[in-house]
Amino acid sequence: MTLLDFARGPALQWSMIILVAGVLWRLGGTILINAKKDLSKARKEHAVADGLKTIATRSLPAHQFEKNIRFQHFSGYAWHIALFVSVLFFAPHILFFESVLGFGWPSLPNSIILITAAIALAILFALLIRRATHPVQRIISNADDYISILVVIAPLITGILAFAHLGARYETLLAVHLLSVEALFVWFPFGKLMHTALTFPSRYQAGSSYGRKGVRA
Amino acid sequence: MRKDQTLGAYLFSQGVSRRGFLKFCSATASLMALPPTMVGRVAAALENARRPSVIWLSFQECTGCTESLTRSHAPTVESLIFDAISLDYHHTLQAAAGHGAEAAREAAMEENAGEYLLVVDGSIPIGNPAYSTIAGISNLDMLKESAANAAAIIAVGTCAAYGGIPHANPNPTGAVSVSDIIKDKPIINVSGCPPIPVVITGVLAHFLTFGSIPELDELGRPKAFFGQSIHDRCYRRPFYERGQFAKSFDDEGARQGWCLYELGCKGPTTYNACATLKWNEGTSFPIGSGHGCIGCSEPDFWDKGSFYRPIAAGLWGSRDALLGAAAAGAAIGIGTALAARSKKKRANAAKETEST
Amino acid sequence: MSALDTISVRVEASSGNVRPLLHEIRHALQRVADGGIGTTIDLGSLPLAPGEEKRIEELLGSGELRAELDALGPTVLQETRYAGVWFVTHRNTEQEVVARFIEVTRVPELLLAQEVDMQRAVHELEKQLEVN
Ligand code: SF4
Ligand code: SF4
Numbered sequence: 001m002t003l004l005d006f007a008r009g010p011a012l013q014w015s016m017i018i019l020v021a022g023v024l025w026r027l028g029g030t031i032l033i034n035a036k037k038d039l040s041k042a043r044k045e046h047a048v049a050d051g052l053k054t055i056a057t058r059s060l061p062a063h064q065f066e067k068n069i070r071f072q073h074f075s076g077y078a079w080h081i082a083l084f085v086s087v088l089f090f091a092p093h094i095l096f097f098e099s100v101l102g103f104g105w106p107s108l109p110n111s112i113i114l115i116t117a118a119i120a121l122a123i124l125f126a127l128l129i130r131r132a133t134h135p136v137q138r139i140i141s142n143a144d145d146y147i148s149i150l151v152v153i154a155p156l157i158t159g160i161l162a163f164a165h166l167g168a169r170y171e172t173l174l175a176v177h178l179l180s181v182e183a184l185f186v187w188f189p190f191g192k193l194m195h196t197a198l199t200f201p202s203r204y205q206a207g208s209s210y211g212r213k214g215v216r217a
Numbered sequence: 218m219r220k221d222q223t224l225g226a227y228l229f230s231q232g233v234s235r236r237g238f239l240k241f242c243s244a245t246a247s248l249m250a251l252p253p254t255m256v257g258r259v260a261a262a263l264e265n266a267r268r269p270s271v272i273w274l275s276f277q278e279c280t281g282c283t284e285s286l287t288r289s290h291a292p293t294v295e296s297l298i299f300d301a302i303s304l305d306y307h308h309t310l311q312a313a314a315g316h317g318a319e320a321a322r323e324a325a326m327e328e329n330a331g332e333y334l335l336v337v338d339g340s341i342p343i344g345n346p347a348y349s350t351i352a353g354i355s356n357l358d359m360l361k362e363s364a365a366n367a368a369a370i371i372a373v374g375t376c377a378a379y380g381g382i383p384h385a386n387p388n389p390t391g392a393v394s395v396s397d398i399i400k401d402k403p404i405i406n407v408s409g410c411p412p413i414p415v416v417i418t419g420v421l422a423h424f425l426t427f428g429s430i431p432e433l434d435e436l437g438r439p440k441a442f443f444g445q446s447i448h449d450r451c452y453r454r455p456f457y458e459r460g461q462f463a464k465s466f467d468d469e470g471a472r473q474g475w476c477l478y479e480l481g482c483k484g485p486t487t488y489n490a491c492a493t494l495k496w497n498e499g500t501s502f503p504i505g506s507g508h509g510c511i512g513c514s515e516p517d518f519w520d521k522g523s524f525y526r527p528i529a530a531g532l533w534g535s536r537d538a539l540l541g542a543a544a545a546g547a548a549i550g551i552g553t554a555l556a557a558r559s560k561k562k563r564a565n566a567a568k569e570t571e572s573t
Numbered sequence: 574m575s576a577l578d579t580i581s582v583r584v585e586a587s588s589g590n591v592r593p594l595l596h597e598i599r600h601a602l603q604r605v606a607d608g609g610i611g612t613t614i615d616l617g618s619l620p621l622a623p624g625e626e627k628r629i630e631e632l633l634g635s636g637e638l639r640a641e642l643d644a645l646g647p648t649v650l651q652e653t654r655y656a657g658v659w660f661v662t663h664r665n666t667e668q669e670v671v672a673r674f675i676e677v678t679r680v681p682e683l684l685l686a687q688e689v690d691m692q693r694a695v696h697e698l699e700k701q702l703e704v705n
Pocket of ligand 1: 448449451452454457475476484485509
């Protein structure tokens, strides 16, 4: 079995199983465990609107800190958009999703994907350096942060190399790219990458519970 | 042509002019995928080349490789190369049969010990040697015996090079490649199912011309022919770059000659010369005719999923396994959450009874 | 018209290699014109789309000189519309194309009488003289 066969076959299969099982395990657990009754009298019976509002309001930098976090905030946006475009609209990626989901969607030309992938990589590098050097960020970062960045940066680098046929034979580059994505799959449920699935639910949760207490979220 | 005669002398004695010889050399250089600047060196070498003895063994095979070779457009250049070698043993092509054939093989091996070229097509069954025998000799024994005094071995076809179709899962005969058995001889793998005929003759021409082994890639294939992937040299590449893919074999994209990646083309991971040398007198090659490459020159090409499954799709098993994983994950998650809750409840209850 | 022609497949496609090839020829021609050495391009080594070889031939056109050689099958050396650029097609005795080259040079090497052939010719001429 060649490296590529391994990466396309068993490694992919097991990493996907771990990803799916892990995500559902954590989601199921997170949603159900925090069911402790709030015994105080609610200021507001239905705080659904507050929950939804918070999902939206937290998508913008908070006024109080705006000056300090503007760079962080908007580079975060740029990075996520560039990443999503690269992941979701590259033709070979869509073929992969199609094989899993059973349906596909239109792709963007490779030249555009190359640009978005390069942007994503550059921003992530900048953010990584900032994290490692910024005094506050350095203190609040732990191993999880760095591992999470690593498993995202690796597929970006190997993907660009495989796309450009740079550094090794294509099948080796492709295999390494797949393996790096598989590492991401495996790490995903257990580290901070889980924010992908938890960001909106937790914003909602915070918003609605503050709302219940009559506090502005 | 006598064995001790040089090729130059032979052609001269046949009345071939120097011009004819130079033409032969430029066609040969082109055949060997050498740059035209090498014609002079090819001429000098060919002029003094001596006729090598060739023993061709066919093991577990379909004779497709020999068919490919003999159905090649039999141009003068290639037939000249065949004149220029002494094919002393070849099942399909020799006139001798039975004991006479075996005697010819033994005689050639003895006379040319250490100098003859061994060509093998087909894989070798080691599950049970009786699966394939010639004159009562198992393929394994015949290969070992014939390889012992060979100057070099050319494994023609994916079966001889990597086990090929007989080796495909579940490999009922325990088929292996030549290089799985012979470890102490230079082996040139000319893979393909079948290999392009001019690649076979090109490699023979190289051995004849330079008396040496051409530069090989990590899978033992001559770089001159297998140095670049089909995708590297594919004329549909601009469509790939622009993201223009045929979605079915008869849609508008297919008619426009767009890239066949989504229809399962294995060109990006397949190394062969089809895109430049092409097939049938250089007429076309699969991609030129609208079908993706199936990767026939790569090891285990038969076991890499459907020929029509895109490379990017992966071979990740079934959706059922994923659904099972999803169910299991959810169950564990919910289970642990509920367990934690009831534990807390019990603890709280215990606390309450304690305090009362 | 065969049934094949009724299938509406566009045979003309582009590999994007024709223009670069023409540029290469231009540079090679400039070199020869400046007294430098010639260049030979093996058409078999280029990834060309169906129909492109023909397009190249048409683009280069045919010029003043056309020579035919009969050695191990016919070879045609056609000077193209551009002086110094030759289209060389080698065929075998069965008339099948075995190799195609574009040569950029004053005179293709193959047109020159070769020394060994001349030696043999001298020999044969002498024999002829002896007979008469
Ligand atoms: S048809 Fe195949 S080899 Fe050609 S560009 Fe597309 S994927 Fe590559
Ligand atoms: S195009 Fe691919 S499958 Fe077809 S002969 Fe060439 S290498 Fe084999």
